[in-house]
Structure formats: C-alpha cells, structure tokens
Amino acid sequence: MKKIIPLHTPFLAGAVALLLSSGSLQASSDNMHKLYQDNCASCHGSDHGGYLAPALNSETLKGRSPTALRSLIMTGSFETLMPPFYGRLSDNDIRSMVKHLQSTPKLDNPPWTIKDMQASLKVYVKDESKLPSKPTYQIDSMDDLIGVAARGKYGRGTGSKAVFINSKTHKIVGEIETGTAAHIIDFDPANERWAYVKTDTAEIFKVDLYSMQAVRSIKTGYNGPSMGVSRDGNYIMAGSFVPHNAVILNADLEPLKLFELEGVDPDGKMVTSDSGMIIGTPYADIFAIALENAGQVWVVDLKDGFPVTKIKNVGRHLHDAFLTHKGRKLMVASYDDSIVAAIDLEDRKIIKKLKAGCVPHVGGGAAVKVNGRTLGFGTNFGTCDNNTVVSVWDLDKMELVKQLPVSGGTESPAAHANAPYVAVDVITKDRRARTIQLIDKKSLEVVKTLDVGGHAYFPEYSADGQYLYVSAGYAGDEVVVYDSHSLKKVASVQMESPAGIFSRGRVKYMTRGLSPDEME
Amino acid sequence: MNLRLLAAVLLTLMFSSATKAASIYAGKAKAAAVCAQCHGIRSTSAEAPFPPLAGRDEEYLEMALKQYRDKTRVSDIMNNIAGSLSDRDINNIASYYSRLKP
Numbered sequence: 001m002k003k004i005i006p007l008h009t010p011f012l013a014g015a016v017a018l019l020l021s022s023g024s025l026q027a028s029s030d031n032m033h034k035l036y037q038d039n040c041a042s043c044h045g046s047d048h049g050g051y052l053a054p055a056l057n058s059e060t061l062k063g064r065s066p067t068a069l070r071s072l073i074m075t076g077s078f079e080t081l082m083p084p085f086y087g088r089l090s091d092n093d094i095r096s097m098v099k100h101l102q103s104t105p106k107l108d109n110p111p112w113t114i115k116d117m118q119a120s121l122k123v124y125v126k127d128e129s130k131l132p133s134k135p136t137y138q139i140d141s142m143d144d145l146i147g148v149a150a151r152g153k154y155g156r157g158t159g160s161k162a163v164f165i166n167s168k169t170h171k172i173v174g175e176i177e178t179g180t181a182a183h184i185i186d187f188d189p190a191n192e193r194w195a196y197v198k199t200d201t202a203e204i205f206k207v208d209l210y211s212m213q214a215v216r217s218i219k220t221g222y223n224g225p226s227m228g229v230s231r232d233g234n235y236i237m238a239g240s241f242v243p244h245n246a247v248i249l250n251a252d253l254e255p256l257k258l259f260e261l262e263g264v265d266p267d268g269k270m271v272t273s274d275s276g277m278i279i280g281t282p283y284a285d286i287f288a289i290a291l292e293n294a295g296q297v298w299v300v301d302l303k304d305g306f307p308v309t310k311i312k313n314v315g316r317h318l319h320d321a322f323l324t325h326k327g328r329k330l331m332v333a334s335y336d337d338s339i340v341a342a343i344d345l346e347d348r349k350i351i352k353k354l355k356a357g358c359v360p361h362v363g364g365g366a367a368v369k370v371n372g373r374t375l376g377f378g379t380n381f382g383t384c385d386n387n388t389v390v391s392v393w394d395l396d397k398m399e400l401v402k403q404l405p406v407s408g409g410t411e412s413p414a415a416h417a418n419a420p421y422v423a424v425d426v427i428t429k430d431r432r433a434r435t436i437q438l439i440d441k442k443s444l445e446v447v448k449t450l451d452v453g454g455h456a457y458f459p460e461y462s463a464d465g466q467y468l469y470v471s472a473g474y475a476g477d478e479v480v481v482y483d484s485h486s487l488k489k490v491a492s493v494q495m496e497s498p499a500g501i502f503s504r505g506r507v508k509y510m511t512r513g514l515s516p517d518e519m520e
Numbered sequence: 521m522n523l524r525l526l527a528a529v530l531l532t533l534m535f536s537s538a539t540k541a542a543s544i545y546a547g548k549a550k551a552a553a554v555c556a557q558c559h560g561i562r563s564t565s566a567e568a569p570f571p572p573l574a575g576r577d578e579e580y581l582e583m584a585l586k587q588y589r590d591k592t593r594v595s596d597i598m599n600n601i602a603g604s605l606s607d608r609d610i611n612n613i614a615s616y617y618s619r620l621k622p
Contacts, residue, residue, distance in 0.1 A: 074597060076557050084558045086597050087569030153565030453552070454561075475556035477563075496565055 032100035035093060042155050042180050042200040043081065046222040047107040047242050052200065053082065057106045069098045079429045079455065081474060081497070083154045109243040109272075112221045117247065117255045120219035125208070128215060131193075135210050137173045139166050142192040143463040145173070145209060145504040148471065148479055151181035151497040155200060159496030162197040162205070164212065167462035167469070167503065170481050170491035174212025178205060183225050185502040189282065190233035192504070194251070198227045202240055206253055218253040221245065228278040228287050235302055237287045239275020246275045246289055248306055257306045263294035266313045276332075277320045282510055283327030283345060290318040290332055297332060297341075299348050309348045314341045322365020322511045324376060324395045331376060331395075333360040340378050340391070342398050352398045357389040358382030363412025363458070364506070366422055367395060368441050368513040375401060377422050377439070377513075379410035390424055392444055402444050408432045412458050415513025418465030419484040421447070422513065425457040425470070436470055438487065448487060452480050461512065463505025471498040547616025550609050554601060555617075562622055578618035585610045 037046055043053040054060065061069070073094050076084035085094060125131065135142065146167045152159030162182045164174040176182075181200040188194035197205040197214075202221040205214040221240025228237050236253070239246035244261045261273040276290030285302040295316055299309045315334025318341075322331050330343045333356065340360050342351040359382030366377040378391040389403040390410060408428030415422045421438035433455045438448040450456075454476015460469045461484060468482040479498050481491040508516045551561070551573075558570040573581065587593035588602035589610070605613070 075601070078553060078557055083565075084568075084570075084597075086558070088567075091596075152567065153560075154567050157565070157567035159566045475552050475561065477561055494562065 028096065029100065032096055035089070035097060036100065039085070039089065039154075040097075042223065045242060047109055048101075048104055049106045049242070051223050051241060053080070055106065056101045057104055058102055059106065061102045064102070066095075066098045066102065069101070070094055073097065079433060079474065081151065081155065088154070110222065112219075112240070112243050112245070114247070114255050114258050117218055117220055120203075120217075121253060122217045123215070124217070125213065125215040128208075131208050131215075132210050135173075136212070137166075138169075139173065140168060141463070142209065143503075143505045143508060144168050145187075146460065146462060146469055147185035147187075147195060147197075147502045147504070148469075148493075148495065148498050149182035149185060149197075149500040149502075150495040151200075151473070151499050153496050155181040160199070161495075162195075162207065163493075163495050163498070164209065165469075165479070165493055167464075167467055170467075170493060172493060174209070176205060176207050176212070176214050179203065181497075181499075184227050184500060186227055186229045186236075187502070187504045187507050188229055188233040188251075189231055189280070189507040194233065195504075196227060196229060196236055198225065198238060200225075202238070204236065204238055204249070204253060206251075216253045218249065218255070220247050220249075220255075224275050226275045226278040226289070228280040228289075230280045230285060230287065230302055231282050232285065235280075235287070237278045237280075237289065237300070239278050239289055241274040244272040244274065246278065248287070248300070248302075259289075259298075259300075259308070261289075261291050261294070263291055263296045263310065264312065265293060266295045266316055276318045279321060279323065279330070281323055281327035281330075281345060283323075286345065288321070288330055288343075288345060290314070290321060292318050295334070297330070297343055299345060311343060311348055311350065314343070314350060315339055315353070320362050320365075322362055322367070322376070324367050324374065324511060324514075327510055329395070331362065331365060331378070331393075333362045333378065335359050335361070335381075338380075338382075340393070342395075354391075354393050354398065355400050355403075356380060356391045357387055357403060358384035359409075360391070361411045364414075365511050366413035366415035366513040367511045368415050368417070368422065369515065370441050374514075375441075375444075377413045377415065377424075379413050379424055381409050381411055381427070383409045383428055390422075390439065404439060404444055404446070406437050406439075406446060407435070407449065410437075413512075414459035414461055414468065415441075416461035416465035416484070417509070417513065417515035419461055419468070421484070421487075423459035423461075423468055423470070425459055427455075427457060434472075450482070450487060452476070454478065456480075458499060458501045460501035460503050461505075463503050463508065469501050469503075471501055473498050542611045542615035544612070544616045544619060546608075547612030547614070550605075551613050551616050554605070554609075555613065562620060572622060573617040574620035574622040576618060578614045581614035581617055582610055585614065 045051040048057040074086040148163045162176045184198040195207045205217045220238040222242040224240035226239040236249045273291040273293040276292040287300045297311045316336035339353040357380030361381040374395040376393045376395045392402040408426040410424040454472030455474035479493040588598040
C-alpha cells in the first residue's frame with residue numbers, strides 16, 4: 001500500500017482560517033513561507049537564492065508567465081530532479097505559491113548558530129557499547145560496502161535514504177532513512193564501523209555500519225553538501241551555503257567550533273562565502289575547506305583552538321577537489337576561470353593553476369598510474385565550443401597532458417587501479433544524459449559509450465575494481481552494475497532517484513584510481 | 521475496447537505494417553520521457569499520489585490513455601499529457617508498461 005503523506009493539511013487549515021478572517025495577507029504569506037520551506041527549500045534554497053536548483057525570487061522570476069510556472073510545478077520538469085507536485089499540493093496552494101515566489105525577494109541568510117546545532121542533536125542509540133562487535137550481515141570485507149545517496153522522488157520522505165550494498169553480491173545490506181535527500185556519504189578512515197551521511201538540508205547522521213542504523217544526528221545548517229572526516233576519525237567538519245559557515249564536530253557530533261566564511265575574493269572584494277568542498281587527508285591532522293565565493297582555501301589544524309591558515313587568490317568560484325601525493329597535494333576546481341589549482345597542504349601554498357575545460361567540476365576526482373606517470377582526470381560541467389572535454393594532467397609535473405573530447409558536460413569521474421577504464425558521466429540535458437563514457441587509461445580516448453537509462457551519473461568502482469556502479473537517477477530509479485572489464489550489465493538495484501555513490505574502498509586508496517600501495 | 525476503437529485499431533493494422541507490432545523499445549523511450557516522471561518505471565515514489573503502471577493490463581492502459589486524450593475521461597493533468605500522444609505512442613507505451621514486472 002502506498003502511503004500518501006498529506007503535507008499540505010496544515011496549510012488547508014490555514015487557508016480556511018484565512019477565508020474566515022478576511023484581510024490577513026500576512027497569514028497567507030506566512031503559510032506560503034512555510035509551504036516553501038517544507039517543499040521547495042531543500043533544493044531551491046531556504047533564502048530563495050537557489051542551491052541544487054535555480055533561485056526562485058521576485059528578481060529571477062520577473063516576467064515569467066504564472067500559468068507556465070503553475071504547470072511546471074504541477075508536472076515537474078523532465079530531465080531534472082524537479083518532481084511533479086500535482087496531487088501533493090492543492091491547486092490553490094500552487095497558485096498562491098507562484099504569487100509568493102514572484103513577490104518574494106531573495107532573503108537574507110537566516111542564522112544557524114552553535115546553540116541551534118546543539119538543540120538539534122538527536123541520540124538514537126544511547127549506549128554505543130551495546131552495539132554488535134561485527135557486521136550483522138554477510139560481508140567479506142567492510143571495504144566491499146558501497147553507499148548510495150537515494151534522494152527520493154521529492155527530495156524528502158520515505159524514499160530518501162542512504163542505501164548500503166555489498167558490492168560482491170550486489171544485494172542491499174542496510175538502509176538508513178534520512179528524512180530529506182541524502183547527498184554525501186563519508187566513511188571513517190580509522191574505524192570501519194562508522195559512516196556519516198549528510199542530507200540536502202544539512203543534517204548529518206552518524207551510522208553504525210555493523211548494525212545498519214543511525215546512532216545520532218545533528219543539523220549543521222540549512223543546506224550545503226560539504227563534509228569531511230579527519231584521518232583519525234575524531235573530527236567531522238561540515239560547511240553550509242545557508243548560512244555562510246562551517247563547523248567542526250567531534251565523533252559524537254557535538255559542535256566544537258564554528259567558522260564564519262568570509263574573505264577578500266581574487267577581485268579584491270570582501271565577501272561572505274558558500275562552503276565548497278571540505279576534505280580530511282591521510283597526510284596530516286588537518287581539514288581543507290574551499291570558500292566558494294571568496295576564492296580561498298583554508299587549512300584548519302586539528303589542535304587547540306583549531307587555527308586556520310588562509311590560502312588566498314586560489315580562483316573564482318571554487319567548488320570541489322581531490323587529493324594526490326599521499327594526500328599532500330590538493331587539486332581544487334574553480335568554476336569561473338576554468339582552472340584547477342594545485343595546492344601543497346604542507347607548504348600551504350598554490351603550486352600551480354592548471355588549465356581545465358569549461359566550468360571544471362572534478363567530483364571526487366580520479367587519478368591513475370600509467371607508465372610511471374600519475375595522471376589526474378578532471379570532469380567539466382560546462383560545454384563550450386570545440387572544448388567539451390575531460391582534462392588529463394600529469395600530477396607529478398603538474399602540467400596539462402590532454403584535453404580529451406567527450407560528448408557533453410561531465411561531473412564525476414571514476415577510476416580504479418584494477419579497472420581498464422576511467423568512467424565519466426555525461427550530464428548534458430538530452431539523450432546524452434542517459435550515458436556514461438569510458439576512457440581507456442592508456443590511449444586516453446573514449447572507447448565506449450554506455451546507455452544506462454534514466455539520468456546516468458556518479459559512476460563508482462567497487463573496492464576490488466571488478467564492478468562499475470552507476471546511478472540511473474531521476475526517472476530511472478535504479479543503480480546499474482557493470483562488469484568493469486566486459487562492461488556487461490550484471491545487476492540492477494532498485495531505489496528512488498539514486499545519486500552519489502561512495503565506495504568504502506575510497507578510504508584505502510584516497511582518490512579513486514590510485515592503488516592502496518601508494519598510500520603506504 | 522469500444523467498437524470504434526477496435527475498428528480504428530483494425531484499420532491501422534491493415535494499412536500500416538509498421539504498427540503491426542508495438543515496439544516496447546519505442547515505448548520505453550516514450551515512457552521515460554513522458555510517463556515515468558510521475559508514474560515511475562517499475563513503481564512510483566512511496567510519496568507519490570500517482571498509480572504505478574508496470575504490469576497493468578495492456579488493453580486497459582491503451583483505453584485509459586485514449587480516453588484521457590479525447591477527454592471522455594477528465595483529468596487536468598492527464599488530458600494535457602495524453603493529448604500529445606499519437607496512437608502509435610499509446611500502443612508502444614501500453615505494450616512496454618504491461619510487460620514490465622512491478
């Protein structure tokens with residue numbers, strides 16, 4: 001039986017109250033504000049400033065036809081994550097929402113303080129010492145776990161969960177409901193039993209992988225995808241788009257220090273900033289965090305007071321990054337000037353800015369050893385004239401090796417030391433979005449295109465490199481598994497709108513494609 | 521299936537060999553583009569108020585889509601969506617969804 005959750009019931013009541021007490025425009029606006037926060041904000045931003053999805057405010061929607069907006073809300077938007085709200089919101093609510101959106105300016109960043117975080121901490125398992133001492137399901141090695149961020153069709157509800165799969169049998173071994181869409185899964189490098197799941201609305205769940213249950217959760221902001229775990233597993237750092245801050249938590253998810261993200265950008269302007277990637281490294285007891293708008297990378301030492309070293313002028317609109325050279329070097333993507341900056345985390349300096357394609361988005365990045373060279377692969381969101389490419393760099397010499405033509409914009413590469421191909425997901429919004437392309441490691445050319453169905457993205461290899469997992473997200477509702485050599489489809493795992501895929505093997509090889517030997 | 525429809529189907533079958541066999545592949549592509557957003561492929565979202573289509577009777581699906589298209593069955597949303605489908609699309613979609621295991 002399907003369970004329909006009447007999300008809008010309180011608003012119907014509100015609407016009735018409104019009819020009875022005429023002239024209370026304020027009440028209507030409050031209702032719409034809540035309706036927006038409950039249904040739209042996790043993707044469009046609680047400040048109406050956009051997040052995974054476009055900004056919806058009086059400025060961005062100026063001149064748009066209310067009828068067209070209404071029908072877009074009703075039917076959803078194909079080839080995007082926008083779900084159909086027909087039947088979930090009443091027609092009146094949808095009409096009022098269009099009015100509300102077209103008359104609301106982008107709001108100021110709402111505050112979310114340490115106190116708010118502390119108040120949001122939930123403890124599901126009081127006594128962790130009573131948890132089982134080994135996995136309660138059959139698995140050869142915990143590295144075989146693959147976690148999938150299942151968004152759920154509406155980005156919330158019972159379809160939203162972190163799904164864990166045994167990548168040898170392709171069977172689901174655990175599911176953690178997350179309330180809103182799971183976005184990022186990070187594994188504790190020091191203790192195989194823990195994982196951390198962050199949602200689109202910035203809740204972090206600490207998950208016991210042995211018993212497959214959440215033990216605690218905390219809300220660290222309104223949104224923002226970034227999260228990192230320190231190499232000793234003692235600290236978690238999470239950053240937000242709304243508001244502009246980042247926080248260090250201990251392993252019990254208790255907030256220790258809040259950082260306001262602001263600084264002078266490469267054009268000399270003082271700005272507050274979204275939090276880009278946050279990464280822990282096997283190299284040192286530090287976190288690195290990218291300040292998207294300020295164009296800075298901050299290195300936080302995990303010692304008394306958590307001192308910060310600021311590396312400025314890294315690039316315009318930083319986003320994500322990957323590690324190389326045992327975690328000493330960090331490759332940070334800069335959207336607006338189409339470079340990837342190489343940073344030395346020991347010297348805390350920019351080594352070099354390397355040319356990328358258009359709007360580089362490196363995802364988790366990929367690096368492979370070929371003929372003695374360490375090659376890094378960088379995907380690019382953007383498509384540009386004659387230059388829709390995946391960038392390949394020599395990470396030892398820090399120079400561009402090749403701009404490798406692909407069929408469209410890409411957002412995440414997967415590689416494995418034991419697999420012959422680097423997989424990239426094509427995201428250009430037409431039939432190409434159903435495909436991933438496979439690049440031969442040696443020839444550095446696309447040798448095969450796979451039609452995965454749905455909106456194919458976030459490829460990931462199993463820890464042993466035998467299987468390639470790909471989300472057929474949006475309309476596909478399955479994760480498709482291929483043999484990494486023959487590229488034959490071997491399994492399909494059903495779930496609602498799967499997105500990011502995270503192998504626990506990543507903690508062994510740091511960056512996908514490298515061999516664990518290089519970590520020793 | 522009413523008589524008019526039956527006649528129409530028979531006529532198409534007689535005059536166009538291309539529609540003799542519905543294409544589940546074409547149906548799959550069309551379903552992904554038009555139906556799956558709400559009705560899912562094998563199942564709908566646990567949160568969605570839409571009925572799943574996988575494994576439903578082929579004739580029923582075809583009849584329902586045609587009724588939505590000619591507005592003998594009224595729905596704000598389905599009248600518009602079915603209005604964009606050709607006979608062949610409907611045939612393919614019904615053939616595809618009816619053969620899917622839910």
